[in-house]
Amino acid sequence: MSPLHFSFYTAFTLSSLGLAFHRTHLISALLCLESMMLSMFIPLSLWPIENSTPSFTLVPILMLAFSACEAGTGLAMLVASTRTHGSDHLHTLNLLQC
Numbered sequence: 001m002s003p004l005h006f007s008f009y010t011a012f013t014l015s016s017l018g019l020a021f022h023r024t025h026l027i028s029a030l031l032c033l034e035s036m037m038l039s040m041f042i043p044l045s046l047w048p049i050e051n052s053t054p055s056f057t058l059v060p061i062l063m064l065a066f067s068a069c070e071a072g073t074g075l076a077m078l079v080a081s082t083r084t085h086g087s088d089h090l091h092t093l094n095l096l097q098c
Contacts, residue, residue: 005043008039008042008043011035011038011039012036012039012040015032015033015035015036015039016032016036018032018035019032019033019036023090024089024090024091025088025089025090026074026077026078026081026088026089026090027078027088029090030071030074030075030078033070033074034067034071037063037067037070038067040063041060041063041064041067044059044060044063045060081093
């Protein structure tokens, strides 16, 4: 395994661990999701260049579009929860109250 691939695997693993264990604020969960998307986007953009396969060049653009939609939805949820509950703490959100 090359050091470049190892760094991408490590970045994805650290961001997923951050999402699993550090869930106090909604904004930190969104940042962990964005870092997971970024750590998947960069290898997907480098993979067609390394293998000289032009048929997979559309995959990173589609992933970037889905990542932008996910970011927009997450920020809308952040604004809505902050307006209704007063903070972005995840422990104040309760499904029974909504």
